[in-house]
Amino acid sequence: MLRSGAGHPDAEAGASTSSGRADIRHLYTTLNEYLQLETKFQPRLCLPTDGENGEVTTGARDGAAHVLRCLKVWFDLPADILISAINLFDRFLTKMKVRPCHVPCITVSCMNIAIDEYADTKKQPRNVTVEELVSVSQSACTAGDVARMSRVIADKLAVAERCAVSALHWARLLRALVVAAAESLALPHCSLPESELINLLEIAVCDAECVNARTSELALVLVYHQLEKHLVEYSRKATEGGAPLPDDAYYLYEFAAQLQAHCNMSDASLLSTRTHVRAVLARYEARQAAPHRQRLVWRLSERTLKVLRPTDRLTSLLPTIEEQHFAVDVTPKRTRTGSESSENEETSDWPRSPVLPVYCDN
Amino acid sequence: MSSGTFVDRIDPFAKRSMKKKTKKSQGSSRYRNTQDVELQALPLLKDVPSGEQEELFIRKLRQCCVAFDFMDPVADVKGKEIKRATLNELVEYITPGSGVLTEPFYPEIIKMISANLFRTLPPSENPDFDPEEDDPTLEASWPHLQLVYEFFLRFLESSDFQPIIGKKVIDQKFVLQLLDLFDSEDPRERDFLKTVLHRIYGKFLGLRAFIRKQINNIFLRFVYETEHFNGVGELLEILGSIINGFALPLKSEHKQFLVKVLLPLHKVKCLSLYHAQLAYCVVQFLEKDATLTEPVVRGLLKFWPKTCSQKEVMFLGEIEEILDVIEPAQFAKIQEPLFRQIAKCVSSPHFQVAERALYYWNNEYILSLMEENNQVIMPIMFPALYRMSKEHWNQTIVTLVYNVLKTFMEMNSKLFDELTASYKAERQKEKKREKERDELWKRLGEMEISHKRQAAGVAK
Numbered sequence: 025m026l027r028s029g030a031g032h033p034d035a036e037a038g039a040s041t042s043s044g045r046a047d048i049r050h051l052y053t054t055l056n057e058y059l060q061l062e063t064k065f066q067p068r069l070c071l072p073t074d075g076e077n078g079e080v081t082t083g084a085r086d087g088a089a090h091v092l093r094c095l096k097v098w099f100d101l102p103a104d105i106l107i108s109a110i111n112l113f114d115r116f117l118t119k120m121k122v123r124p125c126h127v128p129c130i131t132v133s134c135m136n137i138a139i140d141e142y143a144d145t146k147k148q149p150r151n152v153t154v155e156e157l158v159s160v161s162q163s164a165c166t167a168g169d170v171a172r173m174s175r176v177i178a179d180k181l182a183v184a185e186r187c188a189v190s191a192l193h194w195a196r197l198l199r200a201l202v203v204a205a206a207e208s209l210a211l212p213h214c215s216l217p218e219s220e221l222i223n224l225l226e227i228a229v230c231d232a233e234c235v236n237a238r239t240s241e242l243a244l245v246l247v248y249h250q251l252e253k254h255l256v257e258y259s260r261k262a263t264e265g266g267a268p269l270p271d272d273a274y275y276l277y278e279f280a281a282q283l284q285a286h287c288n289m290s291d292a293s294l295l296s297t298r299t300h301v302r303a304v305l306a307r308y309e310a311r312q313a314a315p316h317r318q319r320l321v322w323r324l325s326e327r328t329l330k331v332l333r334p335t336d337r338l339t340s341l342l343p344t345i346e347e348q349h350f351a352v353d354v355t356p357k358r359t360r361t362g363s364e365s366s367e368n369e370e371t372s373d374w375p376r377s378p379v380l381p382v383y384c385d386n
Numbered sequence: 387m388s389s390g391t392f393v394d395r396i397d398p399f400a401k402r403s404m405k406k407k408t409k410k411s412q413g414s415s416r417y418r419n420t421q422d423v424e425l426q427a428l429p430l431l432k433d434v435p436s437g438e439q440e441e442l443f444i445r446k447l448r449q450c451c452v453a454f455d456f457m458d459p460v461a462d463v464k465g466k467e468i469k470r471a472t473l474n475e476l477v478e479y480i481t482p483g484s485g486v487l488t489e490p491f492y493p494e495i496i497k498m499i500s501a502n503l504f505r506t507l508p509p510s511e512n513p514d515f516d517p518e519e520d521d522p523t524l525e526a527s528w529p530h531l532q533l534v535y536e537f538f539l540r541f542l543e544s545s546d547f548q549p550i551i552g553k554k555v556i557d558q559k560f561v562l563q564l565l566d567l568f569d570s571e572d573p574r575e576r577d578f579l580k581t582v583l584h585r586i587y588g589k590f591l592g593l594r595a596f597i598r599k600q601i602n603n604i605f606l607r608f609v610y611e612t613e614h615f616n617g618v619g620e621l622l623e624i625l626g627s628i629i630n631g632f633a634l635p636l637k638s639e640h641k642q643f644l645v646k647v648l649l650p651l652h653k654v655k656c657l658s659l660y661h662a663q664l665a666y667c668v669v670q671f672l673e674k675d676a677t678l679t680e681p682v683v684r685g686l687l688k689f690w691p692k693t694c695s696q697k698e699v700m701f702l703g704e705i706e707e708i709l710d711v712i713e714p715a716q717f718a719k720i721q722e723p724l725f726r727q728i729a730k731c732v733s734s735p736h737f738q739v740a741e742r743a744l745y746y747w748n749n750e751y752i753l754s755l756m757e758e759n760n761q762v763i764m765p766i767m768f769p770a771l772y773r774m775s776k777e778h779w780n781q782t783i784v785t786l787v788y789n790v791l792k793t794f795m796e797m798n799s800k801l802f803d804e805l806t807a808s809y810k811a812e813r814q815k816e817k818k819r820e821k822e823r824d825e826l827w828k829r830l831g832e833m834e835i836s837h838k839r840q841a842a843g844v845a846k
């Protein structure tokens with residue numbers, strides 16, 4: 025998949041990887057470029073919550089996103105591929121009415137396209153084949169199906185024109201801006217680790233509500249969520265005797281307002297986005313189980329299937345013999361005579377007992 | 387002794403069919419009767435007046451005490467047929483409430499039964515007998531023996547049977563001899579014995595403790611001395627029905643039996659012959675008293691097979707049955723050591739072991755228990771699973787590992803992410819250490835070379 029001459033977003037935001045030494049002007053140029061392209065890559069999902077009319081539900085969409093996330097972990101793929109794949113998936117769902125039975129194939133195809141794109145960008149060969157994707161994901165389609173579907177999706181979304189500006193690009197860019205602002209204020213310990221931010225982003229985009237928010241808002245909310253966490257931690261350490269938080273730190277919130285204005289984000293929409301993101305991240309932090317579990321295929325070898333549980337092989341059982349009762353109630357009541365030893369069955373059978381129970385008359 | 391060269395016997399890959407198959411023998415446990423007693427055909431019981439039937443019955447019983455040699459198919463054919471027909475007749479006669487079960491008959495009946503059943507079992511024709519592959523050595527005198535067992539059962543099960551009278555002739559000595567017969571190689575005989583002993587245990591409360599004790603002895607000898615006894619499965623079946631009927635609270639004797647006899651039975655090499663019955667007994671115990679779960683699971687972990695993969699698969703099956711009925715509180719007690727073992731199984735290069743362990747995640751109840759305790763279980767399982775996702779050779783296993791990882795991800799994403807990150811960090815550290823070690827060796831190697839060069843230069 026080739027891009028046109030309009031440079032790759034990653035190349036512009038390459039400065040984001042070096043902490044603090046960014047060319048601020050450069051960052052703002054990129055920011056403006058992204059703002060121009062934002063709507064082009066913005067998903068707008070209108071999915072029902074229940075599948076009564078045979079439509080793809082929000083739950084199904086989220087499930088697909090989790091499948092992509094699991095594949096990302098499985099194949100050890102970079103986050104770029106995951107975010108890009110989810111973005112393709114959402115944009116496709118925005119444009120087309122999809123049948124639920126096609127969701128697995130579409131999911132894998134989006135991953136396939138994302139892997140190709142990434143390989144092109146990094147000028148490295150892809151290290152996951154289509155066959156591997158298909159077999160691991162249990163999508164019940166062939167490699168050929170995926171290849172065909174990938175072409176369909178790529179066409180519909182005009183992937184070849186230029187690489188999408190994804191939520192990850194936004195997150196990296198905004199983070200770079202905030203880090204630069206923090207450095208200009210000589211604030212220590214505001215480096216906002218990128219890996220943490222990316223993790224939060226992955227969690228957010230697995231939720232349909234979050235992706236419907238403006239991508240720029242989503243990124244801003246996440247960056248500030250992370251920042252808040254760090255400031256809170258910093259304050260906590262300060263109360264325990266660490267260095268106090270400089271007042272200038274709160275200037276970063278003004279900076280957020282500036283960014284908000286620059287990007288033309290309305291208060292209402294930003295607040296709504298923040299609420300959604302907080303809810304999603306709260307569920308994540310609470311380590312809650314996902315609402316739906318994927319129906320997986322559990323295939324075993326013939327040999328193992330033959331005897332799963334040992335008692336499967338039992339064909340019949342002898343009738344139960346109740347302790348201290350006759351098994352068949354035909355004998356007359358026993359009579360106790362003084363001469364017989366009336367040792368209780370309680371006496372241990374174990375060799376260590378010197379007394380062998382002889383006739384226990386009960 | 388099995389024929390075949392010494393090399394065949396020690397080569398584990400030697401096909402069994404290549405061993406010259408020993409002639410299917412019919413080892414009779416009867417030795418030649420020195421007195422050639424001629425049996426005379428007696429009139430049928432139904433043909434004599436009722437007053438004479440009792441006496442005739444006893445005469446027929448005594449006739450049936452005569453033994454015949456079945457090793458020689460042509461010897462005494464007439465006599466054998468008379469005995470067979472007589473036994474048949476006795477079986478029929480005893481069935482309805484015929485009034486033959488009065489006190490004087492009991493000793494005669496037991497005498498006839500003893501004369502036929504109690505014999506020294508011959509040594510095994512085939513010491514390398516593999517019950518799963520070879521045909522068992524059948525009892526040659528089965529045509530008579532079967533009828534004697536049939537007769538015995540009808541006697542015991544008859545509505546006229548009175549244990550009060552019976553206990554005078556069915557005593558400890560009798561039971562002991564009966565138990566010895568469980569070592570018969572003939573599965574039909576063992577099946578009869580199983581039913582017979584089950585009925586005796588049911589009807590003679592006074593013999594129960596003795597029977598349990600003797601079975602213990604047999605098992606202990608089997609586990610710790612001989613590892614040979616053909617009737618373990620049948621005895622365990624009887625014990626299953628006994629365990630099922632235990633009164634609560636369980637007596638400590640029974641709990642001891644579980645830990646000291648049933649668990650060690652898992653150690654024996656030929657476990658597959660009786661594993662179904664053994665597992666049933668163990669699970670019944672746990673259904674009776676859930677507090678026994680911890681000693682049982684710890685016991686199984688202690689005896690966990692280390693070199694036999696087939697046994698490992700059996701153990702995993704049994705553990706799943708235990709988990710099927712486990713109480714959540716008990717699960718929490720044993721989850722750590724158990725899942726550490728399961729992690730090892732998942733990493734096994736033997737695909738069946740890995741497969742069987744991974745299939746636990748397809749069990750809804752076990753999954754719900756794991757979910758409740760995921761913060762303990764996931765960290766134990768994760769490294770093995772992640773490693774296997776990259777390393778295992780078998781595609782089925784790889785798919786199952788994916789299923790498990792996906793299930794974990796759905797259970798607790800945050801923990802999953804933390805474990806992934808820490809595993810990767812660990813791997814990085816390891817790789818760094820490896821690299822440093824390699825470089826150290828390289829430097830040492832270079833130092834040595836330059837040192838040698840110096841030494842060579844000086845020597846010149």
